[in-house]
Amino acid sequence: MNVSKKNGSYKEAITEIEEILRQLENNELDVDELSEKVKRVSQLVTLCKEKLHNTEQEIDKILKEMDNN
Amino acid sequence: MAYNLSVKLRNEYHCLTLAMMNERLKLSELNGLVKNAVSEAFTAPIWVIGEISELKTNRSGHCYLNLIEKEENGDAIVAQARATIWSYTFRMLRPYFESTTGKQLTEGLNVLVSVSVEFHELYGYSLNIRDIDPTYTLGDMARRRREIIARLQSEGVAEMNKELDLPLVPQKIAIISSETAAGYQDFIDQLIHNPAGYHFDLKLFPAVMQGNQAESSIIGALEQIYLYENFFDAVVIIRGGGSQADLSCFDNYNLAYFITQFPLPVITGIGHEKDDSIVDMVAHTKLKTPTAVAEFLISGVAQFDLHLEDLNNRFIEIVTGLIAESKNDIEQIARVIAPLTRERISKANNRLNQTIWKLDNSVKIFIQNRNNQLRRKEEIVRYEFKNFAQLQLRVLERMAISLSGILRQTTIANHDRLIRKIQRSETLFKGVISDRRHQLELSMQMAQLTDPNRILARGYSITTYNGRALKDSNLVNSGVLIEIKLFNGQLISEVKTIKKDN
Numbered sequence: 001m002n003v004s005k006k007n008g009s010y011k012e013a014i015t016e017i018e019e020i021l022r023q024l025e026n027n028e029l030d031v032d033e034l035s036e037k038v039k040r041v042s043q044l045v046t047l048c049k050e051k052l053h054n055t056e057q058e059i060d061k062i063l064k065e066m067d068n069n
Numbered sequence: 070m071a072y073n074l075s076v077k078l079r080n081e082y083h084c085l086t087l088a089m090m091n092e093r094l095k096l097s098e099l100n101g102l103v104k105n106a107v108s109e110a111f112t113a114p115i116w117v118i119g120e121i122s123e124l125k126t127n128r129s130g131h132c133y134l135n136l137i138e139k140e141e142n143g144d145a146i147v148a149q150a151r152a153t154i155w156s157y158t159f160r161m162l163r164p165y166f167e168s169t170t171g172k173q174l175t176e177g178l179n180v181l182v183s184v185s186v187e188f189h190e191l192y193g194y195s196l197n198i199r200d201i202d203p204t205y206t207l208g209d210m211a212r213r214r215r216e217i218i219a220r221l222q223s224e225g226v227a228e229m230n231k232e233l234d235l236p237l238v239p240q241k242i243a244i245i246s247s248e249t250a251a252g253y254q255d256f257i258d259q260l261i262h263n264p265a266g267y268h269f270d271l272k273l274f275p276a277v278m279q280g281n282q283a284e285s286s287i288i289g290a291l292e293q294i295y296l297y298e299n300f301f302d303a304v305v306i307i308r309g310g311g312s313q314a315d316l317s318c319f320d321n322y323n324l325a326y327f328i329t330q331f332p333l334p335v336i337t338g339i340g341h342e343k344d345d346s347i348v349d350m351v352a353h354t355k356l357k358t359p360t361a362v363a364e365f366l367i368s369g370v371a372q373f374d375l376h377l378e379d380l381n382n383r384f385i386e387i388v389t390g391l392i393a394e395s396k397n398d399i400e401q402i403a404r405v406i407a408p409l410t411r412e413r414i415s416k417a418n419n420r421l422n423q424t425i426w427k428l429d430n431s432v433k434i435f436i437q438n439r440n441n442q443l444r445r446k447e448e449i450v451r452y453e454f455k456n457f458a459q460l461q462l463r464v465l466e467r468m469a470i471s472l473s474g475i476l477r478q479t480t481i482a483n484h485d486r487l488i489r490k491i492q493r494s495e496t497l498f499k500g501v502i503s504d505r506r507h508q509l510e511l512s513m514q515m516a517q518l519t520d521p522n523r524i525l526a527r528g529y530s531i532t533t534y535n536g537r538a539l540k541d542s543n544l545v546n547s548g549v550l551i552e553i554k555l556f557n558g559q560l561i562s563e564v565k566t567i568k569k570d571n
Contacts, residue, residue: 010238010373011237014373014377017381017384018380021384021387024384024387024388025387031391038388041381048373048377049377051238051268052240052268052370053266053267055268055270059270060270063270063272066272066297
């Protein structure tokens, strides 16, 4: 499945996680940076999971506005 | 037959000419003549090709149509005729046509029909349809389809919607369907109740999904979605229905062209078993049924989710590995460091102890040396004094011996003189002895007097100030503490008054 400019946050999250993984696999990360990265990845994964499973209020609002037009 | 027809027509024309010459006809009489002429001219049914431009059925089941012929390569109508299919014929013809072609018998179709040409005095010219050849329509539709496809391809637009990228997570879906369409509700349920619990934002843009209005209705829905182009991830066009469903509206050039130009990927689930429609062909993704579309969307989201999980797992695995590695490293370092440190500490400790011991020793030796020196000096003083005293004694003894010798010799030579001399010498000797003894005693006394303890014992005292013997009252001020050492013990006293000698 190709990727478009849409759902940027998903794409950015995946790209960022992939970059962190790449750094990890190439030993470019310091152990001191690790805890920060662990926090970041967990944050990104949670964010995506949240978006995958839950309604965003903003989107609901837009959908309701369509009915009024 | 052409010959017969022309003869008949000539006869009719003859009658007509006669009638016109002799009398004025009523309209009905004229129409009757036309009717006769027509019925005589067209005795057998004729196969004719036409496009259905209108089709209506009334309550009694009769079908009323309008057939037209358009200019080749154009839209101008060059001929038209009203037509009817009586209900008993229509009841047979319609299912036959529709089951053969898979299309509804409706406006826009080119048909080959067997007609009897009729003329009615009141209703005028019309064609009564008695038979229909569905294969013609099939061929015609196939030709038209090919033409539309060729046109889209020659315009270079056929693949344009396919070239759009489907978003990574297709979650915001614009649906074009009819609320009452079979499959629509199932589609919604399937998405909302997907087992993984993914969230979808669904919005229906209702449209007519079959017949001639479908084209403009679906394009209208697309135009509405276009207003929210940036919001939606994809458009789905869905319609349930079996093989009987008429899909001709999806073989429409305008609709297909509109989809190729649409900025969002279009996914179709139009519900057919046979050939794909042109809309399917130009759509980004074509699927057979609404169910398949729902599965496609869910699997798209799931694929992302899986990828996310995979990345996360890989990440956790690597991090866990790294932590274990670091822990191992630290443990190894700790194993090396602890004994090393202990060794260093004990070395430093030893050196310190050695230094302390050496210092202690050298201090002791130093003190001992000093003590020894002091004692030696004391002994030297004592020894020298003893020597001196013995020497003096020996000198005296030797003097006494020599004197007694001299005396004895003198006695022998001159006894009297000796006696006198002895007497004199005795006196002299006594005097000398006493002097020497006195001297000796004095010396001894002096020696004893130099012992400070003796002096102290006699009641003298040593006054010290700041550890030094105080010999001058000018060296202290009143109020200072001075130490007075007595033969037995010492006093610490404060100076009250200072008296100077002069």
